[in-house]
Amino acid sequence: MKANCWHGKTHLEVEEKPDPTIVEPTDAIVRVTLTAICGSDLHLYDGVIPTMESGDILGHEFMGEIVETGGGVKRHKKGDRVVVAFPISCGTCYFCTKTLFSLCERSNPNAEMAAKLWGHSPAGLFGYSHLLGGYAGGQAEYVRVPFADVGAFPVPESVTDEQALFLSDIFPTGYMAAENCNIQKDETVAVFGCGPVGQFAIKSAYMLGAERVIAIDRVPERLAMARTQGGAETIDTDDVDDINAALAEKTSGRGPDAVIDAVGMEAHADGFEGVYDRVKQIAKLESDRPAVLRDAIMSVRNGGTVSVPGVYGGLVDKFPAGAFVNRNLTLKSGQTHVQRYMPLLLEKIVAGEIDPSFVITHRIKLADAPAAYETFRDKKDGCIKVVMTP
Ligand SMILES: NC(=O)c1ccc[n+]([C@@H]2O[C@H](COP(=O)([O-])OP(=O)(O)OC[C@H]3O[C@@H](n4cnc5c(N)ncnc54)[C@H](O)[C@@H]3O)[C@@H](O)[C@H]2O)c1
Ligand SMILES: [Zn+2]
Ligand SMILES: [Zn+2]
Numbered sequence: 001m002k003a004n005c006w007h008g009k010t011h012l013e014v015e016e017k018p019d020p021t022i023v024e025p026t027d028a029i030v031r032v033t034l035t036a037i038c039g040s041d042l043h044l045y046d047g048v049i050p051t052m053e054s055g056d057i058l059g060h061e062f063m064g065e066i067v068e069t070g071g072g073v074k075r076h077k078k079g080d081r082v083v084v085a086f087p088i089s090c091g092t093c094y095f096c097t098k099t100l101f102s103l104c105e106r107s108n109p110n111a112e113m114a115a116k117l118w119g120h121s122p123a124g125l126f127g128y129s130h131l132l133g134g135y136a137g138g139q140a141e142y143v144r145v146p147f148a149d150v151g152a153f154p155v156p157e158s159v160t161d162e163q164a165l166f167l168s169d170i171f172p173t174g175y176m177a178a179e180n181c182n183i184q185k186d187e188t189v190a191v192f193g194c195g196p197v198g199q200f201a202i203k204s205a206y207m208l209g210a211e212r213v214i215a216i217d218r219v220p221e222r223l224a225m226a227r228t229q230g231g232a233e234t235i236d237t238d239d240v241d242d243i244n245a246a247l248a249e250k251t252s253g254r255g256p257d258a259v260i261d262a263v264g265m266e267a268h269a270d271g272f273e274g275v276y277d278r279v280k281q282i283a284k285l286e287s288d289r290p291a292v293l294r295d296a297i298m299s300v301r302n303g304g305t306v307s308v309p310g311v312y313g314g315l316v317d318k319f320p321a322g323a324f325v326n327r328n329l330t331l332k333s334g335q336t337h338v339q340r341y342m343p344l345l346l347e348k349i350v351a352g353e354i355d356p357s358f359v360i361t362h363r364i365k366l367a368d369a370p371a372a373y374e375t376f377r378d379k380k381d382g383c384i385k386v387v388m389t390p
Contacts (some may be wrong), residue, residue: 002390003057003140004369009047012370017057020136020144025072028148030084034161035062035138035366037386038169039195040311042377043265044129048287049313051113051130058369060086060126061168062138063161066152075149082152083164084145085172085338088124088135091150095123102335107146108133117314122335139369141390153342156350162357163349165387166200171356172341174200174262177309178208180332181258188212188251190299191232192292193262194222196359196385197309201260202230203354214250216243218268221382229358244299255301264310267291280317287314297323297331308333362386 003017020029038061043049063083066076076082089096089104096104104123108114111121114131127137136143145152155164178201181189189205191198194217205213215226216235223234233250240246248255265288269277277289296306297320306329324331348354361384364372372386 001141002366003136004059004366006044006052006056006058007054010045010374012045012058012373014367014369017140020142022068022070023144024146025070026147026149027070028066028073028076028145028152029068030062030064030082030138030143030145030152031067032062032064032138032141032143032390034064034165035059035140035388035390036165037139037369037373037376037388039197039264040128041373043311043313045373045377046266048265048281049129049131053130053134056127056129056134057136057140058127059137059139060128061165061170062126062143063155063165063168064143066148067142069148073148076152076154081155083155083167083342084126084138085151085153085342086126086169087151087335087338088126088133088146089150089339090147096150099337099340101150101337101339110134125335139366139388141366150339153346155346159346159349160357162360162387163355164346166196166356166359167338167342167345167349169336169338170196170359171200171345172338173197173309173336174202175204175207175341175345176334176336177201177260177262177307178204178210180307181205181208181260181305183208183210183258185209186211187257188214189258189260190214190216190247190256191226191260191262192216192296193310194219194226194234195262198222198260198262199225199230199359199384200356201262201309202226202232205260206231207348207353214247214256219379222379222384225359225384243295247299251301255299255304257301258305258307259296259300261292261296261306261308261310263292265289265312277317286317288312288316290316290319294318294320297329300329303328305330305332309336311335359385360387364388366390
């Protein structure tokens with residue numbers, strides 16, 4: 001089969017790989033009909049997530065048709081159309097039974113490696129380094145889906161591939177990010193980053209009752225989408241000297257009730273802070289560039305919540321711990337418990353409450369994936385979200 005493979009920093013190739021086979025009775029094989037590139041994939045592309053190996057198949061946002069099932073798969077049969085959650089979760093362990101699916105303690109065969117870096121291991125993920133299991137991803141013609149009864153969800157006929165695909169990750173991710181803000185009536189939520197995750201965080205914040213959403217970025221077409229699709233007010237970081245002051249000004253001097261960091265470890269920053277983080281990252285003195293995490297903490301109102309769907313990989317510098325403690329802030333984060341949100345969000349799509357395909361700007365063939373990663377990362381050609389057909 002053809003698959004999009006990682007061969008080092010910014011070096012991807014679509015190449016021939018062996019077809020996946022059933023390994024465990026709870027596995028299914030899915031023929032991929034639609035897959036996407038995620039902002040998280042850009043961290044792999046840029047080489048800032050450790051333990052990638054040459055030849056690893058990328059991709060964790062995918063859907064398709066079941067072509068084979070192991071003897072233990074009960075919920076699915078050959079021919080079923082499914083969308084697959086990006087965390088691999090057993091459904092029966094301590095964490096899965098608490099619906100903390102992205103923390104499944106049975107799906108990461110390299111848990112020891114992850115525990116060394118992070119204290120404990122989270123779940124394995126599709127196509128996301130050996131630290132997180134070394135599983136082959138879904139930017140391919142076929143993919144092996146472990147624990148298929150838990151991770152693959154049937155898609156009703158009335159829902160198109162483009163409408164269903166983002167249930168695999170970015171819609172639930174935006175939704176969980178907003179839910180983590182514990183939004184009360186009349187509250188204002190600020191969202192840093194108007195990439196795909198930011199766009200779904202904006203929509204979800206309104207769904208969960210926010211009075212106002214203020215979206216922040218510096219890419220004009222992404223800000224425009226936040227306004228027209230999301231109904232957010234926007235701030236272009238290129239237009240303000242101090243984003244925290246700009247947010248305070250819009251919120252009676254107090255700051256937003258909650259702030260979502262939908263940017264993560266590769267935030268852009270100007271001036272001294274930007275240079276500082278870049279130099280330290282290159283010198284391997286810090287692994288991530290946390291400009292937005294700092295801004296989120298500094299700008300949220302006293303007693304507010306900072307919700308972090310943005311991915312961080314390792315250690316950050318100049319974390320404002322003083323602000324965090326003395327201003328009674330709450331920090332919530334995590335890889336999304338996608339399986340928890342799938343049924344609810346699918347219902348919203350079926351009911352016509354949201355059509356997640358609004359975010360798609362580029363439709364390409366899998367064979368053109370390597371060039372599309374560059375276009376997406378560099379925000380060329382108005383690119384906001386790329387979907388690919390094998
Ligand atoms: N927690 C999860 O389960 C989960 C799932 C999917 C994605 N993610 C993470 O969410 C983040 C966003 O993903 P995406 O697909 O939207 O990626 P993306 O790269 O398309 O979007 C990031 C956006 O942030 C903007 N940005 C960068 N620096 C900024 C700054 N200082 N201030 C304001 N905006 C800034 C960029 O211009 C860009 O539009 C990534 O870190 C990704 O890894 C997490
Ligand atoms: Zn993703
Ligand atoms: Zn589990």
